[in-house]
Amino acid sequence: MLDIKIVRERADFVKERLATRGAGDERAIDEILALDEVRRARLGEAERLKAQRNAASKEIGALMAQKKAAEAEARKAEVRSIGDRIAVLDREAAEVEGKREQLMLQIPNLPDASVAVGKSAEDNPVIRTWGRAAAVEFTPKSHVELCESLRLVDFARGAKLSGSGFLLYTGWGARLERALIQFMLDLHTREHGFTEVSPPFLVSEHCMVGVGQFPKFRDQAYAAREGLDDSSLGKLFLVPTAEAPVANIHREEILPESQLPIRYVAYSPCFRAEAGAAGVGTRGMIRVHQFDKVELIKIVKPEDGYAELEAMVGNAERILQMLGLHYRVIGLCTGDMGFASAKTYDIELWAPGQGSWLEVSSCSNCEDFQARRMNLRYKDAEGHNRFPHILNGSGTALARLFVTLLETHQQADGSVLIPEPLRPYLGTDRLVPPTP
RNA sequence: GGAGAGGUGGCUGAGUGGUUUAAGGCGCACGCCUGGAAAGCGUGAGUGGGCUAAUACCCCACCGGGGGUUCGAAUCCCCCCCUCUCCGCCA
Numbered sequence: 001m002l003d004i005k006i007v008r009e010r011a012d013f014v015k016e017r018l019a020t021r022g023a024g025d026e027r028a029i030d031e032i033l034a035l036d037e038v039r040r041a042r043l044g045e046a047e048r049l050k051a052q053r054n055a056a057s058k059e060i061g062a063l064m065a066q067k068k069a070a071e072a073e074a075r076k077a078e079v080r081s082i083g084d085r086i087a088v089l090d091r092e093a094a095e096v097e098g099k100r101e102q103l104m105l106q107i108p109n110l111p112d113a114s115v116a117v118g119k120s121a122e123d124n125p126v127i128r129t130w131g132r133a134a135a136v137e138f139t140p141k142s143h144v145e146l147c148e149s150l151r152l153v154d155f156a157r158g159a160k161l162s163g164s165g166f167l168l169y170t171g172w173g174a175r176l177e178r179a180l181i182q183f184m185l186d187l188h189t190r191e192h193g194f195t196e197v198s199p200p201f202l203v204s205e206h207c208m209v210g211v212g213q214f215p216k217f218r219d220q221a222y223a224a225r226e227g228l229d230d231s232s233l234g235k236l237f238l239v240p241t242a243e244a245p246v247a248n249i250h251r252e253e254i255l256p257e258s259q260l261p262i263r264y265v266a267y268s269p270c271f272r273a274e275a276g277a278a279g280v281g282t283r284g285m286i287r288v289h290q291f292d293k294v295e296l297i298k299i300v301k302p303e304d305g306y307a308e309l310e311a312m313v314g315n316a317e318r319i320l321q322m323l324g325l326h327y328r329v330i331g332l333c334t335g336d337m338g339f340a341s342a343k344t345y346d347i348e349l350w351a352p353g354q355g356s357w358l359e360v361s362s363c364s365n366c367e368d369f370q371a372r373r374m375n376l377r378y379k380d381a382e383g384h385n386r387f388p389h390i391l392n393g394s395g396t397a398l399a400r401l402f403v404t405l406l407e408t409h410q411q412a413d414g415s416v417l418i419p420e421p422l423r424p425y426l427g428t429d430r431l432v433p434p435t436p
Numbered sequence: 437g438g439a440g441a442g443g444u445g446g447c448u449g450a451g452u453g454g455u456u457u458a459a460g461g462c463g464c465a466c467g468c469c470u471g472g473a474a475a476g477c478g479u480g481a482g483u484g485g486g487c488u489a490a491u492a493c494c495c496c497a498c499c500g501g502g503g504g505u506u507c508g509a510a511u512c513c514c515c516c517c518c519u520c521u522c523c524g525c526c527a
Binding site for chain 1: 454455481483485486487491495496497506507508
């Protein structure tokens with residue numbers, strides 16, 4: 001959520017920044033300001049009347065103590081009408097404030113000044129590229145063929161269990177998935193200074209609002225229900241990313257400055273309903289309803305936010321480098337950035353079998369946008385409470401990493417060579433087709 | 437799911453309608469005292485909102501959350517949430 005004071009005092013700047021996203025959010029600002037104006041007017045009058053009433057009530061107490069009942073009764077009648085007026089003003093102020101909050105929750109974050117202005121993914125600048133596509137000596141197979149010939153994923157039975165968009169990993173495939181998760185968790189905890197946490201995979205609405213998933217993207221989530229009790233529907237949601245629980249760990253807390261920076265890494269499955277989205281239902285593992293991900297979360301002092309973002313991208317890149325994968329880092333332009341983010345880098349892997357780049361990581365600094373929503377603060381050296389920057393990044397997403405690993409390291413004979421750092425985790429240096 | 441107990445400031449712990457401006461204690465910060473410390477004494481310190489140039493005054497609200505009664509609610513009434521204990525069910 002934006003700071004209402006910034007909206008009030010620098011409305012033109014806020015509108016200009018929002019306009020760069022190209023979604024028309026700036027149009028709601030004037031309405032927010034009008035509601036804010038009314039709220040403060042009602043509140044001001046109500047508070048003046050409350051001060052009057054407080055003083056009068058004290059006098060009534062004193063009169064009662066002096067047994068001056070008649071005088072006390074007279075004062076009571078007088079104060080009663082003030083109370084009625086206060087009730088009306090309070091109700092109006094609360095109503096207007098509620099409307100203002102609803103609108104504020106729908107406003108996305110302001111892009112940082114360093115973010116390229118653009119309309120869509122086509123305007124995203126490529127920041128750097130690592131490695132290169134392997135020299136082609138044979139026609140690379142797609143991961144679907146490889147998964148089937150190596151018996152890593154049973155697409156048909158996955159769909160039989162849960163419908164399209166769900167995967168059944170089998171044998172070495174299941175083992176490879178687990179090995180990748182553990183490899184990434186170990187690297188981030190041992191070498192990158194992250195603390196591992198294992199969060200709930202169902203979270204409350206509060207958590208979803210806190211990170212900015214709700215209320216705007218409510219239709220994208222899977223909602224859980226307890227048994228047949230319809231009234232419980234909407235209390236818990238399957239996590240779309242570990243960001244939802246992990247970024248909220250310290251919600252509504254005031255952290256001592258000495259505790260920052262906080263760096264968490266968590267594995268979780270991610271559930272995406274993707275209602276109405278194109279692509280689910282296409283063959284393969286590129287776009288699915290459930291995938292695994294190792295997520296990085298940082299809670300840092302504002303002055304450290306952008307240095308920590310660069311470091312986080314580096315942490316994710318390190319995974320890909322160690323696995324010998326060809327990737328590029330792109331900066332999302334204003335029109336392509338997520339709702340809560342002020343600045344985002346995506347990392348895309350080259351998938352030879354697809355002949356395309358696949359996004360496996362998105363690292364964002366949300367600045368204090370989420371911290372405001374979840375009321376997370378820290379006490380600085382001067383004793384003032386401040387909102388920290390909250391960052392999130394995939395380190396990395398699994399299904400597409402799995403795809404790219406297979407397609408990149410496939411050999412002419414149909415086997416897949418396992419990169420050296422992964423071998424101790426997987427327990428083999430090569431995946432070979434099973435003998436019939 | 438059943439029964440019971442509870443939720444008050446950083447912690448502890450009083451408070452069942454009006455000098456509570458939330459007592460007392462512990463802890464914290466600063467000062468006095470001291471050669472230095474401890475003890476002792478003194479002072480200060482919460483969160484949000486409004487008004488502001490102000491993180492200065494002043495005002496309003498906040499005792500798990502939300503309603504209600506009242507001139508006045510931590511206190512009385514209603515609803516909800518959470519925690520703990522025991523029982524049941526369960527991996």
